[in-house]
Amino acid sequence: MTNDIPAWVDGTLTPIDKLEAHLRGLRHKAVSVFLLRGDTVLIQRRALGKYHTPGLWANTCCTHPHWDESPLDCATRRLREELGIEGVTLAPRGQVEYRADVGGGMIEHELVDIFVGYAPKGLEVAPNPDEVMDTAWVPLDELHRQTHDDAARFTPWLRIYLEEHSEQILADL
Secondary structure, X not given: OOOEEEEEEOOEEEEEEHHHHHHHOOEEEEEEEEEEXXXXXXXXXXXXXXXXXXXXXEOOEEEOOOOOOOHHHHHXXXXXXXXXXXXXXXXXXXXXXXXXXXXXOEEEEEEEEEEEEEOOOOOOOOOOOOOEEEEEEEEHHHHHHHHHHOHHHEXXXXXXXXXXXXXXXXXXX
């Protein structure tokens, strides 16, 4: 499988290796999912083997689409690959763009399609240990407090989503 993702190089959308996109800080496509249950959000702690932001807490899941993959197909695939979750209907919440230093000389400059899903009662989460080391259902107000009080435990993009785009993404809570 290729690691190529859709990125803009000299103004043209081009397949490029995702590590190269991050090292060069190129604007590229991404997908983020927030799974909700009542007033809680499912968050994940990234596996220690991840090439950036290992061990930090992030939203339910996020990734980069393959070159010819739709954002919805990508979000659905990643829920299954990272968390073993299938059968959840995802609703689009528009796009956001951010640029953030993720350490190791890497920059995330992403145009992100956001999706929200509602977890049915009894939903089982089966994290892939290569991707996820832990999960937690956290009340939204508590998540806001934690990301403010202990920001270093959370990925830059989760903090950006909550600080700048919470109303767009999590208006239902």
